[in-house]
Amino acid sequence: MLKMKNLSKAFLTDAIKTQALHPFDLSIEQGEFVSVIGPSGSGKTTFLNIAGLLEEHSDGLYELDGQDVAQFSDKKKSAYRNEKIGFVFQSFNLIPELNLYDNIDMPLRYRKFNRDERHARIIQALEQVGLAGRKDHYPTQLSGGQQQRVAIARAIAGTPCVILADEPTGNLDSKMAEGIMSLLKDINAAGTSIIMVTHDNEQAAQAQRIVQIKDGHLSDSPDIQKEIA
Amino acid sequence: MRDLIPILKTLKKQKIAPALLAFQIAVTFMVLVNAIYMISERSDLIARPIGVNMENTLIVVANLPSEQGDLTTQLEDDLTILKSIHGVVNAAPITGLPLEGWGLYMDFKLDPNEEDVAYGGYFGSNENLIEAFDLTLLAGENFLPSDIQKVENDGIFKSSKIIITKALAEKIYPDNWRDILGKSLYYHKEPHEVIGIVDKLQNAWNFWSALEYTVISAVQEANDTQRYVVQVESGQMASVIKAIPEKLLTHPYKQIDSIEALSEVKRRSYQEDIATNKLLTVVCICLTIIKIFGILGQAKFNISRRTKQIGTRRALGASKHQVIRYFMLENAIISTIGVCIGILAAIILNNQFVELLSLSPVPIHFLLVGAIAIILLGQIAVAYPVSQAAKISPAITTRGT
Numbered sequence A: 001m002l003k004m005k006n007l008s009k010a011f012l013t014d015a016i017k018t019q020a021l022h023p024f025d026l027s028i029e030q031g032e033f034v035s036v037i038g039p040s041g042s043g044k045t046t047f048l049n050i051a052g053l054l055e056e057h058s059d060g061l062y063e064l065d066g067q068d069v070a071q072f073s074d075k076k077k078s079a080y081r082n083e084k085i086g087f088v089f090q091s092f093n094l095i096p097e098l099n100l101y102d103n104i105d106m107p108l109r110y111r112k113f114n115r116d117e118r119h120a121r122i123i124q125a126l127e128q129v130g131l132a133g134r135k136d137h138y139p140t141q142l143s144g145g146q147q148q149r150v151a152i153a154r155a156i157a158g159t160p161c162v163i164l165a166d167e168p169t170g171n172l173d174s175k176m177a178e179g180i181m182s183l184l185k186d187i188n189a190a191g192t193s194i195i196m197v198t199h200d201n202e203q204a205a206q207a208q209r210i211v212q213i214k215d216g217h218l219s220d221s222p223d224i225q226k227e228i229a
Numbered sequence B: 001m002r003d004l005i006p007i008l009k010t011l012k013k014q015k016i017a018p019a020l021l022a023f024q025i026a027v028t029f030m031v032l033v034n035a036i037y038m039i040s041e042r043s044d045l046i047a048r049p050i051g052v053n054m055e056n057t058l059i060v061v062a063n064l065p066s067e068q069g070d071l072t073t074q075l076e077d078d079l080t081i082l083k084s085i086h087g088v089v090n091a092a093p094i095t096g097l098p099l100e101g102w103g104l105y106m107d108f109k110l111d112p113n114e115e116d117v118a119y120g121g122y123f124g125s126n127e128n129l130i131e132a133f134d135l136t137l138l139a140g141e142n143f144l145p146s147d148i149q150k151v152e153n154d155g156i157f158k159s160s161k162i163i164i165t166k167a168l169a170e171k172i173y174p175d176n177w178r179d180i181l182g183k184s185l186y187y188h189k190e191p192h193e194v195i196g197i198v199d200k201l202q203n204a205w206n207f208w209s210a211l212e213y214t215v216i217s218a219v220q221e222a223n224d225t226q227r228y229v230v231q232v233e234s235g236q237m238a239s240v241i242k243a244i245p246e247k248l249l250t251h252p253y254k255q256i257d258s259i260e261a262l263s264e265v266k267r268r269s270y271q272e273d274i275a276t277n278k279l280l281t282v283v284c285i286c287l288t289i290i291k292i293f294g295i296l297g298q299a300k301f302n303i304s305r306r307t308k309q310i311g312t313r314r315a316l317g318a319s320k321h322q323v324i325r326y327f328m329l330e331n332a333i334i335s336t337i338g339v340c341i342g343i344l345a346a347i348i349l350n351n352q353f354v355e356l357l358s359l360s361p362v363p364i365h366f367l368l369v370g371a372i373a374i375i376l377l378g379q380i381a382v383a384y385p386v387s388q389a390a391k392i393s394p395a396i397t398t399r400g401t
Ligand SMILES: Nc1ncnc2c1ncn2[C@@H]1O[C@H](COP(=O)(O)OP(=O)(O)OP(=O)(O)O)[C@@H](O)[C@H]1O
Pocket: A011, A012, A013, A018, A020, A038, A039, A040, A041, A042, A043, A044, A045, A046, A047
């Protein structure tokens, strides 16, 4: 589903080159739940952004769902992102002026779905995260955990092949975090791949697979799983 | 329209800010449309033709000093001199000037015992005036030299032949203006036979409703301050102006008050209107510039306030173009609401406006053109900030919370 080969990323700012990710290979199959761990500043977000087509990689090959994305135009990349990827951000990033229903509708409007189909998808996604009764509420009327559930509903409503989550529980207390984790696991169980960045080793251990990034070096060895466990 | 409904929903949620912006646009729209309409109305007034060849008509004002004897003789000497100047087509004396702001007017009757049928302005001259002004004779005939009566003053009390403007003929005979030929118009109790009709000749007062109702009488008056109309060949204006003093100043008592193109007389007549229009134009331009910067600033602020949201939209599938379209549409919607309020207010307030400020009501097509212009202006103003918005990276969604 996701294939990275010899992929690397360097940032160039004011003639200073930051090698955020050194060349690495990584393959993730459809349906996998992968945790990404590592110290602060090691390159986790950079990795996730490249995986999510939010940033371009500097070198190497990246194939998402069988397509080499390097040559995509902005328009094509945006559409591909919309169709293939669901994002769950640490800071939720809901649109405050739209109610829950319309927040979930927002990315769906960029697709070719008709009204009825969008409606069905929104309602189903809201039910799945347990907030169907609050579709007319606005984000500010919800707790953090509830907002993150809405964000998850927004991510799954378009039936992406992968959900990318950057510290989805980073702004939540442990009880809410648990709820989010179990929600993500349910979604994964239904066949959607998940790649989740986390600081929490316990959370990371709940994934089938752990990828570690240290100083821009990505390692994907089974040893890490043991180390964490 | 993918974005229309969501935009309407967000505007409804935000309420105050977009409402204020729309209201501001409505006010700007009203002020601009009214001001521009006033300018255009005034320009139309100024642009009305006098009926005279404006390029080649020269006005000379000189004295006829009584020390030099008979005024009529002096006047005819002057005319002879003027006509002899190289480049002069013809010259005629006249009792007043179009748009001079000073002149004679009178009421006209068809029957001395009946009511007035019209009123208008008066010029006394001779058979050369038509050529000296380069007027267009539409019907009837010009005066013959034998028709001309020569007096030193009070020519208006003479019975005489007259030539009138078509506008005056139509005023008196709306169905067939030519019917007036051969009839007599009475003023100061004397009959005046209408022998000719000219296309157009404005009289003395630019603000007067009877500006185009003009009578030319076959009475040549000689006054101590005498006006001459001189028709000049194309391109000869400067040389004729230069030659006149040399030729006309034949003795020490002779004085020339002025030599100027008729266009100069007209410019002086509309001086205040032209100045007002200039001022209004400057105000409109300033207002437009302020408006553009206002919208630009507001758009910039709005976009920087929503940086995160724009990044989110980008991350969730909006392309750069879709971001641009979203914000352009948002601006267009607010502008449209603004001008709709403006148009409604204009229609509702029109009567009050007209009475209170003695403005003429702005016609609806003018409002519509103004509305489109304001919306386009808004689009131009937001184009730059919106193009910057499209550059916001979707990666900001994961960095720097
Ligand atoms: N736009 C950028 N320009 C220059 N350097 C950048 C940019 N974005 C990230 N970096 C650098 O790349 C490196 C990796 O950053 P990244 O955000 O991926 O780390 P992280 O693992 O997500 O850290 P954290 O756990 O704190 O979120 C850091 O050294 C960072 O300073």
